Amino acid sequence: MEHAQPASMRDVAKAAGVSAQTVSRVANGSTAVRPQTQQRVEAAMTKLGYRPNYAARALKHGRFKNVGVLMHNMTSNGNVRILNGIVSAAAESGYAVTVHTINGQANQSLNSAITHFQQLPVDAVVAVLERRVPDFNEFDPAKDLPVVLISEDPANHCPTIDADQYGCSTAIVDYLLSKGHRTVYHVAGPSWSRAAESRAKGWRDALKQFGIPLPKTYVGDWEADSGYQAGLALAREEDCTAIYAANDQMAYGLVQGLVANGKRVPQDVSVIGVDDSLLGVVPRLTMTTMRMKFNEIGREAFSMARRQCEGEEVPVGVKTVIPAELIERGSVRDISE
Template sequence: MGRSVAGETGAAAGRRGTRAVSMADVARLAGVSRQTVSRVVNNQACVVEETRKRVEDAMDELGFYPSFAGRSLRGGKYGCIGLCMFDITRAGNVATLDGIVSAARDCGYAVTLVEFDEGGPVRLRNVARRLAELPVDGMIFNTNRAVEDFDEFKPVPGLPTIIISMKEHPRCTTIDSDQYGCSRMVVDYLRERGHAHIRHLAGPEGSITADFRLRGWADALDVAGLERLEPLRGDWTADSGYELGVKLAQDKDMTALYVGNDQMAMGAMTALRTHGRRVPEDVSVVGVDDSLQGVVPHNTLTTVRFDLRERGKRTFDHFFAQMSGEERVEAVRLPGAIVERATVAVRP
């Protein structure tokens, strides 16, 4: 139904004979004014549904397609935002992408997606140049891994830039789920249920997300005066969770295991049970991300859920604020919530 804003003709427009189809052609076929066609193209609400459908049918019949070039000349905006991410096959990145695309759709925007090139040093400056050459109104960088020029990076003038990261930036607003706070919340949740020997299976080194989750766990234990053993590090996969879970099964003092994501948690639980440790009777397990729901049947894992659609919405709120001339730089952190299922038991 909704169509991008366009100029008089579309750059990728259909043709009648040798002439590009225009709004005037659409108006004549639909029996309406050019202003009405413009309102339909701009997806304005002041058009009755019957008229809107007649105009859209005429556009389809004539092969009229609004163009990025026409939109830019007409209003100075493309209705598209550039997004750069690391490996989108990872469950966490897929969820992030879904949150941003959903928010973009709600705002009438499209998303142009590129991936960071990990063949060499990762620099925001290089990706910003690439995106600036495309028809985008702004940029979003999802930097859940380290980038070489994070602190030095300067956004491209005229292109609002938001960074999804737990790290603060001196010139760009950063927004992220509270990876540090979620770990402190999990430790407090387990302590309230009588657990004092809480181990951590962390994500890989170099992951900003994993580092903040590890730091929150360590600080929460230190504040509570509880024993803190060196955490093990996996690679976010269930296989690595299983391999490390085999080692953790030998820790007879451990009563609770906090795992850096749900996939590793599932692997660790399988290893614990295979090696004679019952979950949750012997060892309680908590994951992060709530990424198994709808994927693993009869999912029983207690975990932390982040509202990634809300994060995407807030990202666009700050993007539009910058477009309107607000230059305030903020560090926005959105809390998670514990989803209780069946992998945590109260200690006697």
């Protein structure tokens, strides 16, 4: 049985009543085509089952218009929102996105993970580094595959971007102390997390700057149950009037644990989280938080990758920092009045 030949660019041009050059422009994401014409061409492509030859496009233009994204996982709130930012910005620029995860491969080198993308039709890679990688300082990307790192540490050879993990913690301590609290307890994220490490360091340094002895640290795993257990314990700390949890899920569990042990929030204990991930999830949300602009980080990381693909120099050795934003709701009480 003979198979029908795949539709060609000329077939699409004939069906849409345009030139083959116009079809090529639409297939390559050009903006130099009128919207009505683009819609007509896309409708003809769909009807005929036409698929652009991306390999041929890459040979002609030197790019696949596809960006790889390397992540440790696709389940954490921050990673999901970063990925959404990358995907939306890529779509606006006519790029596709290929995702590769290395969950459970904690010791995999950055070089070996990026090498995986060299076998794929991608023009650049955005690597989201939640954990330390053994070759971070030595990693030097190949000349033909630009790499952008979303990383707490600036890299010597790649453009780097991340949220202001450290600065959000110092701002939280300043905020709670300004409300009359004499100290701030901290429920930290897991030890493997670079973000958790920097947030804990910011908390410690801010308290030291005010000459306040460090209270006991409680360590969670980013999930609400670990915050709940910390809340049960912290309810027994007599001097505990303010708690900073390293993310909103733990902060939410923390509140439940405090209440279960007879404390009121914020009348007895003030609680603040980080990331603003509960908005739209928890009804009548009262959690005060530092909003991390993960979507903006993803969009800017894609922009850095695209600009390199197009031959633009993007600075390396310095980190672009996206500041957090304080969102005041109802879980912090001013006790200075």
